Amino acid sequence: MLNIRINTPLEHFPLSVDIKIPGRGITALFGPSGCGKTSLLRCIAGLHKATQAHIEINGHSWQNSAHFVPPHQRKVGYVFQEASLFEHLSVKSNLLFAHDSNTSGNDALTFEEVTHLLGIQHLIDRMPDTLSGGEKQRVAIGRALLSAPDILLMDEPLSALDFKSKAEILPYFEQLHTRLSIPVIYVTHALSEVESLADHIVLMDRGQVTAQGNIQEIMLDLASPLVLFSKAGSLIDATVTQYDSDYDLTYLSVDGGVLKVPGKQGAIGERKRIRIGANHISLTRSANNDSTIINTLPVTIEKIDITDKAQCNLILTLGEHTRLLARVTRWSTDQMSLNVGDQLYAQIKGVSLVKY
Ligand SMILES: Nc1ncnc2c1ncn2[C@@H]1O[C@H](COP(=O)(O)OP(=O)(O)OP(=O)(O)O)[C@@H](O)[C@H]1O
Numbered sequence: 537m538l539n540i541r542i543n544t545p546l547e548h549f550p551l552s553v554d555i556k557i558p559g560r561g562i563t564a565l566f567g568p569s570g571c572g573k574t575s576l577l578r579c580i581a582g583l584h585k586a587t588q589a590h591i592e593i594n595g596h597s598w599q600n601s602a603h604f605v606p607p608h609q610r611k612v613g614y615v616f617q618e619a620s621l622f623e624h625l626s627v628k629s630n631l632l633f634a635h636d637s638n639t640s641g642n643d644a645l646t647f648e649e650v651t652h653l654l655g656i657q658h659l660i661d662r663m664p665d666t667l668s669g670g671e672k673q674r675v676a677i678g679r680a681l682l683s684a685p686d687i688l689l690m691d692e693p694l695s696a697l698d699f700k701s702k703a704e705i706l707p708y709f710e711q712l713h714t715r716l717s718i719p720v721i722y723v724t725h726a727l728s729e730v731e732s733l734a735d736h737i738v739l740m741d742r743g744q745v746t747a748q749g750n751i752q753e754i755m756l757d758l759a760s761p762l763v764l765f766s767k768a769g770s771l772i773d774a775t776v777t778q779y780d781s782d783y784d785l786t787y788l789s790v791d792g793g794v795l796k797v798p799g800k801q802g803a804i805g806e807r808k809r810i811r812i813g814a815n816h817i818s819l820t821r822s823a824n825n826d827s828t829i830i831n832t833l834p835v836t837i838e839k840i841d842i843t844d845k846a847q848c849n850l851i852l853t854l855g856e857h858t859r860l861l862a863r864v865t866r867w868s869t870d871q872m873s874l875n876v877g878d879q880l881y882a883q884i885k886g887v888s889l890v891k892y
Pocket residue numbers: 545546547548567568569570571572573574575576584
């Protein structure tokens with residue numbers, strides 16, 4: 537567990553945060569440009585000495601009013617936008633540069649594990665200038681991990697990469713996600729990265745935290761800024777149960793029903809995270825089959841929130857414990873006399889798989 541309380545001036549506003557970050561999993565730090573995300577990472581790493589701070593990781597204090605642990609004594613892996621590899625050293629030498637081989641007692645990853653997880657075994661004899669952007673970034677992540685850090689800080693690690701390299705690197709991040717037993721703080725502007733990688737989220741604006749918590753819950757919190765995004769939606773857990781080769785459809789079991797998605801989407805039993813856009817849900821009172829929409833699930837209205845004159849955000853419960861966000865017009869809410877507690881059918885027009 538990471539406890540961070542910081543109050544320190546920045547150029548235009550103070551950085552004033554009180555955050556608790558779980559001891560494992562990926563926490564996305566998300567917010568507009570200039571809101572203080574990098575400054576927060578620099579304070580955690582000790583690269584910026586906050587005037588008032590209480591930074592504690594796994595019970596060890598890195599900073600409080602009485603002491604300040606210098607950056608080189610903090611076990612931090614730091615990955616930047618641009619992979620800053622030593623150009624005159626081979627990939628292997630880059631990886632071994634800060635390798636701490638005395639840490640085999642704890643849960644640190646070995647050289648073989650890191651190169652395997654990041655798919656860079658075949659690159660170790662190459663020089664950095666022969667690598668693609670995505671490969672360089674994977675090596676930079678490997679180097680950070682091999683220093684056996686207590687925390688991994690990633691500052692927009694994909695933003696300098698083109699679309700193809702991003703798509704290539706994301707599955708490796710996913711692998712890391714399941715294997716790493718240290719907390720990762722991942723700064724990004726891209727909601728799609730948050731949705732596919734994050735377990736937790738800290739939303740920031742002008743140096744302040746506007747929401748923090750489990751990503752699935754924050755996306756459904758009607759008071760959170762994420763709900764107001766035009767691309768607002770819900771993330772739900774699913775398991776692959778069947779593949780229909782006649783129609784090339786994969787069946788995904790979710791709490792409260794089954795969803796069908798086009799194509800072959802993984803092996804039976806594989807767990808997936810799926811996203812359902814709030815604008816992709818229509819509500820009906822009967823489960824009619826008279827539609828081209830293939831996914832219809834029974835839901836109950838838990839909350840209705842009038843967002844503006846035209847639209848309402850609805851929280852729907854599905855199954856035992858799953859909730860969905862739906863955005864409908866205020867006109868239809870009135871026409872259908874929708875009320876909290878109503879049992880309806882959600883016709884789901886688009887389901888996307890966000891986990892690789
Ligand atoms: N060492 C510093 N001292 C004072 N102010 C700083 C310092 N470093 C950055 N700032 C200011 O703090 C604010 C936040 O900058 P920061 O780089 O932390 O934001 P960010 O959210 O990471 O932005 P981006 O997403 O564009 O990278 C900016 O106004 C910046 O000018």
